Amino acid sequence: xxxxxxxxxxxxxxxxxxxxxxxxxxxxxxxxxxxxxxxxxxxxxxxxxxxxxxxxxxxxxxxxxxxxxxxxxxxxxxxxxxxxxxxxxxxxxxxxxxxxxxxxxxxxxxxxxxxxxxxxxxxxxxxxxxxxxxxxxxxxxxxxxxxxxxxxxxxxxxxxxxxxxxxxxxxxxxxxxxxxxxxxxxxxxxxxxxxxxxxxxxxxxxxxxxxxxxxxxxxxxxxxxxxxxxxxxxxxxxxxxxxxxxxxxxxxxxxxxxxxxxxxxxxxxxxxxxxxxxxxxxxxxxxxxxxxxxxxxxxxxxxxxxxxxxxxxxxxxxxxxxxxxxxxxxxxxx
Amino acid sequence: xxxxxxxxxxxxxxxxxxxxxxxxxxxxxxxxxxxxxxxxxxxxxxxxxxxxxxxxxxxxxxxxxxxxxxxxxxxxxxxxxxxxxxxxxxxxxxxxxxxxxxxxxxxxxxxxxxxxxxxxxxxxxxxxxxxxxxxxxxxxxxxxxxxxxxxxxxxxxxxxxxxxxxxxxxxxxxxxxxxxxxxxxxxxxxxxxxxxxxxxxxxxxxxxxxxxxxxxxxxxxxxxxxxxxxxxxxxxxxxxxxxxxxxxxxxxxxxxxxxxxxxxxxxxxxxxxxxxxxxxxxxxxxxxxxxxxxxxxxxxxxxxxxxxxxxxxxxxxxxxxxxxxxxxxxxxxx
Numbered sequence: 001x002x003x004x005x006x007x008x009x010x011x012x013x014x015x016x017x018x019x020x021x022x023x024x025x026x027x028x029x030x031x032x033x034x035x036x037x038x039x040x041x042x043x044x045x046x047x048x049x050x051x052x053x054x055x056x057x058x059x060x061x062x063x064x065x066x067x068x069x070x071x072x073x074x075x076x077x078x079x080x081x082x083x084x085x086x087x088x089x090x091x092x093x094x095x096x097x098x099x100x101x102x103x104x105x106x107x108x109x110x111x112x113x114x115x116x117x118x119x120x121x122x123x124x125x126x127x128x129x130x131x132x133x134x135x136x137x138x139x140x141x142x143x144x145x146x147x148x149x150x151x152x153x154x155x156x157x158x159x160x161x162x163x164x165x166x167x168x169x170x171x172x173x174x175x176x177x178x179x180x181x182x183x184x185x186x187x188x189x190x191x192x193x194x195x196x197x198x199x200x201x202x203x204x205x206x207x208x209x210x211x212x213x214x215x216x217x218x219x220x221x222x223x224x225x226x227x228x229x230x231x232x233x234x235x236x237x238x239x240x241x242x243x244x245x246x247x248x249x250x251x252x253x254x255x256x257x258x259x260x261x262x263x264x265x266x267x268x269x270x271x272x273x274x275x276x277x278x279x280x281x282x283x284x285x286x287x288x289x290x291x292x293x294x295x296x297x298x299x300x301x302x303x304x305x306x307x308x309x310x311x312x313x314x315x316x317x318x319x320x321x322x323x324x325x326x327x328x329x330x331x332x333x334x
Numbered sequence: 335x336x337x338x339x340x341x342x343x344x345x346x347x348x349x350x351x352x353x354x355x356x357x358x359x360x361x362x363x364x365x366x367x368x369x370x371x372x373x374x375x376x377x378x379x380x381x382x383x384x385x386x387x388x389x390x391x392x393x394x395x396x397x398x399x400x401x402x403x404x405x406x407x408x409x410x411x412x413x414x415x416x417x418x419x420x421x422x423x424x425x426x427x428x429x430x431x432x433x434x435x436x437x438x439x440x441x442x443x444x445x446x447x448x449x450x451x452x453x454x455x456x457x458x459x460x461x462x463x464x465x466x467x468x469x470x471x472x473x474x475x476x477x478x479x480x481x482x483x484x485x486x487x488x489x490x491x492x493x494x495x496x497x498x499x500x501x502x503x504x505x506x507x508x509x510x511x512x513x514x515x516x517x518x519x520x521x522x523x524x525x526x527x528x529x530x531x532x533x534x535x536x537x538x539x540x541x542x543x544x545x546x547x548x549x550x551x552x553x554x555x556x557x558x559x560x561x562x563x564x565x566x567x568x569x570x571x572x573x574x575x576x577x578x579x580x581x582x583x584x585x586x587x588x589x590x591x592x593x594x595x596x597x598x599x600x601x602x603x604x605x606x607x608x609x610x611x612x613x614x615x616x617x618x619x620x621x622x623x624x625x626x627x628x629x630x631x632x633x634x635x636x637x638x639x640x641x642x643x644x645x646x647x648x649x650x651x652x653x654x655x656x657x658x659x660x661x662x663x664x665x666x667x668x
């Protein structure tokens with residue numbers, strides 16, 4: 001009798017040791033998203049995730065369709081005073097200028113080297129793309145990755161004096177984990193360069209290279225001087241993953257409509273619209289940078305991360321607006 | 335004492351029940367790849383997979399870098415007497431012809447409707463693309479998926495009289511499973527249309543939509559008549575995932591060099607070269623259709639799946655050539 005009891009006790013151990021994440025924990029708010037203050041944003045996230053993950057709920061969505069898309073700049077990591085990829089490109093151009101006498105007559109490069117960043121940005125997307133192409137094109141994909149890694153190892157954010165890979169938002173890291181624990185597949189859908197983001201996103205966010213959608217230059221297949229295959233970046237745009245380009249990039253790369261999308265600027269408008277509008281269940285959220293004390297406060301007048309249309313339409317669209325000031329206990333992991 | 339023995343016995347049960355794929359089983363060939371005959375091809379596959387999966391082996395590769403790429407037509411499923419996507423397009427054009435009087439003057443469509451397939455194929459890639467565009471463009475991505483599903487539900491292969499989704503190679507299904515059991519991430523890298531393959535690949539191969547790279551038409555973001563977001567296929571090529579386009583597609587989509595690639599035609603040459611040549615460990619394999627009795631026998635003279643360059647260079651390239659006749663116990667699951 002005693003032995004039989006012992007057997008069942010051990011059997012219980014086996015079962016509990018082998019089972020995955022216990023389903024019953026889902027409603028204990030305090031153990032989830034710890035850097036989020038209790039309130040509408042956190043409740044809305046958890047309510048949605050619990051509904052679509054519960055096989056007995058009418059809103060249930062199978063695991064394979066639980067696709068979540070996150071913008072990167074200003075959503076997962078900071079983007080002020082300038083997109084970090086642009087800071088990388090500027091540092092690269094400054095360093096390489098002595099080896100490129102032909103750059104002397106380039107007005108844009110001269111503005112850059114003179115620190116006239118506002119003038120450069122006033123040229124809009126065209127100027128940004130020109131800087132990207134000057135600093136990225138002609139390299140093999142491996143050389144490019146190496147140059148990003150070299151930069152990341154030494155460069156620091158001008159305000160916080162921390163490596164750029166530390167400038168990620170702690171509440172968003174927790175949100176990525178929370179979604180993955182509930183069997184979502186998480187993608188980055190960035191206006192930034194896909195190869196730039198891939199360099200560090202696996203280590204920083206745990207997101208593999210093939211779950212990153214972004215802007216890109218064309219690449220061509222070639223052989224290096226040793227006769228080994230390489231891919232070379234050309235000075236030609238392949239794809240711009242911004243605005244109405246985001247749903248396009250999502251379709252071409254992921255092939256499924258997301259059910260959960262988060263952005264922070266008007267460049268994310270169509271991605272959120274695509275996720276939330278129409279038949280089906282979708283969740284759309286905007287991060288509002290309203291915390292001048294702990295980060296930056298900006299929206300309508302900012303050259304980087306401009307947000308007007310999204311805020312105006314958020315209520316009618318039933319999008320969740322996250323106030324960094326009110327909804328987040330901490331901003332950065334440091 | 336007896337109870338102590340019993341406790342350790344149960345403890346052993348717990349450990350074995352909770353551990354993942356037991357490492358020690360790797361060398362028992364009979365339990366792996368059961369539809370593969372013992373021989374060079376099977377040994378080469380298993381030897382490679384075991385080396386890169388063994389943390390104590392000098393050739394060990396971390397899980398996140400175990401990227402495997404498979405061509406689809408002629409590699410994972412059959413491609414004769416015609417790429418199945420072309421049969422879909424032909425059936426669609428035949429069905430829709432009465433509603434499109436403007437097609438009457440199109441020479442290519444007339445050849446198709448008259449069953450002059452060889453004439454059509456003699457037009458090469460240009461003609462194939464024209465057929466694809468006629469049958470695919472103008473649809474929303476959802477309408478396209480629906481039309482493929484409708485076709486798959488009724489169409490049968492002309493020789494085997496089976497649904498096309500049953501025309502997959504049993505040994506390759508086992509290879510996909512074997513790689514996944516060893517923590518490879520498996521991608522399809524197809525010359526065929528990515529949206530066509532996505533329609534059925536998750537169900538048939540267990541490969542999710544975002545692990546499929548393929549050719550594509552451009553899509554644009556738009557609103558339907560109800561004001562809901564849609565993506566519309568345009569009559570413009572976005573990307574041709576064939577030949578030197580395969581390493582390009584792999585880079586843009588996956589962002590990592592594969593360590594394991596399988597193809598069956600000269601359109602796969604550069605993908606295999608990219609995988610195997612140069613520094614690093616790579617495994618490249620060609621499926622040779624040499625089994626006229628059970629499937630088809632073709633290589634150098636075939637309009638579909640032509641294989642000349644690959645066979646010629648295989649030995650020098652250290653690529654494995656799979657003989658369907660000698661290496662495979664069965665061809666199809668039925």
